Amino acid sequence: MRLVILEDYDQASEWAAKYICNRIIQFKPSQGRYFTLGLPTGNTPLGCYKKLIEYHKKGDLSFKYVKTFNMDEYVGLPRNHPESYHSYMWNNFFKHIDIDPNNAHILDGNAADLQAECDAFEKKIEEAGGIDLFVGGIGPDGHIAFNEPGSSLSSRTRLKTLAMDTILANAKYFDGDLSKVPTMALTVGVGTVMDAREVMILITGAHKAFALYKAIEEGVNHMWTVSAFQQHPRTIFVCDEDATLELRVKTVKYFKG
Amino acid sequence: MPSNKSVSDAPIVQFTNCRILRSHQLQREDLWVREGKILNPEKLFFDEKGSADIQLDCKDSIVAPGFIDVQINGGFGVDFSLATDDFKSGIDLVSRKILSHGVTSFCPTLVTSPPAVYHQVLPQISVRNGGAHGAGVLAGAHLEGPFISKEKKGAHPEHCLRTFEEGAFQDLLATYGSLERVRIVTLAPEMKRSSEVIRELTKQGICVSLGHSVANLSQAEEAVQHGATFITHLFNAMLPFHHRDPGIVGLLTSDKIPAGRRVFYGMISDGIHTNPAALRIAHRAHPKGLVLVTDAIAGMGLAPGRHTLGQQVVEIDGLNTYIAGNCSVSPCSPGTKTLSGSVATMDTCVRHFQEATGCSVETALEAASLHPAQLLGIEHKKGTLNYDSDADFLMLNNSLYVQATYIAGEEVWRQEALGM
Numbered sequence: 001m002r003l004v005i006l007e008d009y010d011q012a013s014e015w016a017a018k019y020i021c022n023r024i025i026q027f028k029p030s031q032g033r034y035f036t037l038g039l040p041t042g043n044t045p046l047g048c049y050k051k052l053i054e055y056h057k058k059g060d061l062s063f064k065y066v067k068t069f070n071m072d073e074y075v076g077l078p079r080n081h082p083e084s085y086h087s088y089m090w091n092n093f094f095k096h097i098d099i100d101p102n103n104a105h106i107l108d109g110n111a112a113d114l115q116a117e118c119d120a121f122e123k124k125i126e127e128a129g130g131i132d133l134f135v136g137g138i139g140p141d142g143h144i145a146f147n148e149p150g151s152s153l154s155s156r157t158r159l160k161t162l163a164m165d166t167i168l169a170n171a172k173y174f175d176g177d178l179s180k181v182p183t184m185a186l187t188v189g190v191g192t193v194m195d196a197r198e199v200m201i202l203i204t205g206a207h208k209a210f211a212l213y214k215a216i217e218e219g220v221n222h223m224w225t226v227s228a229f230q231q232h233p234r235t236i237f238v239c240d241e242d243a244t245l246e247l248r249v250k251t252v253k254y255f256k257g
Numbered sequence: 258m259p260s261n262k263s264v265s266d267a268p269i270v271q272f273t274n275c276r277i278l279r280s281h282q283l284q285r286e287d288l289w290v291r292e293g294k295i296l297n298p299e300k301l302f303f304d305e306k307g308s309a310d311i312q313l314d315c316k317d318s319i320v321a322p323g324f325i326d327v328q329i330n331g332g333f334g335v336d337f338s339l340a341t342d343d344f345k346s347g348i349d350l351v352s353r354k355i356l357s358h359g360v361t362s363f364c365p366t367l368v369t370s371p372p373a374v375y376h377q378v379l380p381q382i383s384v385r386n387g388g389a390h391g392a393g394v395l396a397g398a399h400l401e402g403p404f405i406s407k408e409k410k411g412a413h414p415e416h417c418l419r420t421f422e423e424g425a426f427q428d429l430l431a432t433y434g435s436l437e438r439v440r441i442v443t444l445a446p447e448m449k450r451s452s453e454v455i456r457e458l459t460k461q462g463i464c465v466s467l468g469h470s471v472a473n474l475s476q477a478e479e480a481v482q483h484g485a486t487f488i489t490h491l492f493n494a495m496l497p498f499h500h501r502d503p504g505i506v507g508l509l510t511s512d513k514i515p516a517g518r519r520v521f522y523g524m525i526s527d528g529i530h531t532n533p534a535a536l537r538i539a540h541r542a543h544p545k546g547l548v549l550v551t552d553a554i555a556g557m558g559l560a561p562g563r564h565t566l567g568q569q570v571v572e573i574d575g576l577n578t579y580i581a582g583n584c585s586v587s588p589c590s591p592g593t594k595t596l597s598g599s600v601a602t603m604d605t606c607v608r609h610f611q612e613a614t615g616c617s618v619e620t621a622l623e624a625a626s627l628h629p630a631q632l633l634g635i636e637h638k639k640g641t642l643n644y645d646s647d648a649d650f651l652m653l654n655n656s657l658y659v660q661a662t663y664i665a666g667e668e669v670w671r672q673e674a675l676g677m
Contacts, residue, residue, distance in 0.1 A: 086303055090302060090303070091299075094302060095287070095298060100306075101302045101307065102307070104302075218325075227542075
């Protein structure tokens, strides 16, 4: 893996955004030859999205020939609910850039047949030629997307029940009312992300430090599903100083190089 | 990129680089318009996989809902209370000219007049949507009088005042001829049988406003209980606020307003009709009820001098308009200090209101758009920039000068660039 350590959240966001930007530009996407990007939600990638929007508005980056696949979406939440991942992606990214709406794929948590929706999503990724770069985050319990502790490391896109930790962490977005928080979600599997040609995981903040330690300094373990990427040929972990707090000094020194 | 919409083929316009008034705040958002209505771009993106056909850069303007004037007696030489042969072209002229003041909808107002005037004029008022031809006439006229108090007639002609104590609603109907094109009626609630009249008018969907009256607070509250929802030009032509009987002004803080209802009040914030301190008191007491009106008369937009206001002649001097002296009798009777309407424009009123109260830009804009729409019960389609509302909006600069006016998504007026 590559472990890229930046001083703070802003620098980590900028590094990640520049990396994505350069990948797209180097690929030279065009009609019929799209760059496929996997995308996360949550607090961590907000800075990165802001930077990407900045590059787009400056005229340096176009998403005209980019296809995106989001990692997850809540089940049963109306699509226009302010906390749905559709709303998140629209407000924080899509409305500011020039992506073709036909190329922005997000799982539909209100589909009549949820498993069919998941299977169709896997098929769309396949038809798009696979994912060139999958960007993700990490939960405090080491999960990637909604692959909660105990998820199979070869899992595919499916319906998952959310762990209590996750529900409690999300309550603040639903007026602190636990009964309003969705309990299920559709999510890409660990195996789905492992299929991507390149993976970039963003990890910032001291509260993620223990999860990062478990993910890269301990063994591959389905209780810390991000650890699966130890077996991926091209993974980059982008983090800030605070996120390295639980790592061994030797590891940090090695990667700071 | 080609837009791919499943709902409609009509072109989609995206107004960018602007600050729009939405949810009571100026937000950095784009305004999307299709088929004359404000479009929800998120729905367009996810449901229809659609995108904009045209993008227009608003150069950092403020984008606000079009202003709604519910009390305007005329302008540019046109007097809505005069039954002339070319009345229709008069209304057309005013509705076109007020676009430059940011007014996209209005209620043509008639002051106290003889029944013949109502019978001739009202049928000529067509309720219609605005457009390139001019601001829209919102559901009808505002009839200010003749059922008002003699003591507070202001500039209204005394010989035309009437009561309805004999036949109540039937008297009113006979006077006006028909209520088909009437949206607001101003009357004095202390008049005998006013409760019946107010109830019947309210039942017929007409907004009842209290004004030109010497009512005390309990008479005013009773009128509200029977259905009255508006106060005509607060402070003017009513008893002054008194701490043991606040009169109509007391409605602003009355605890006898039926639950779920709000009393609105018109304010002419031209700097003359109301002292800024009084404007501030009213605004602070009941900010959500304040509706800016111009009460503009025929002389608005014209040079100083003499103009008509229904059966009266008024003298305009700067921003002041008073009932004129009468030189058809000998000796000439002197001019008066009785205010008679204003020559202020709506955008001037908005700016003056903002300066005098120090309120936010959002509040000043809402007083001329959202609040009148709420008064008339049409806020689901006018007075806001909410999704699916009619796309009547303005582009203003930071000093709240109107740069461009749009009705149903089409530009109907634009400020010409100043030649250098």
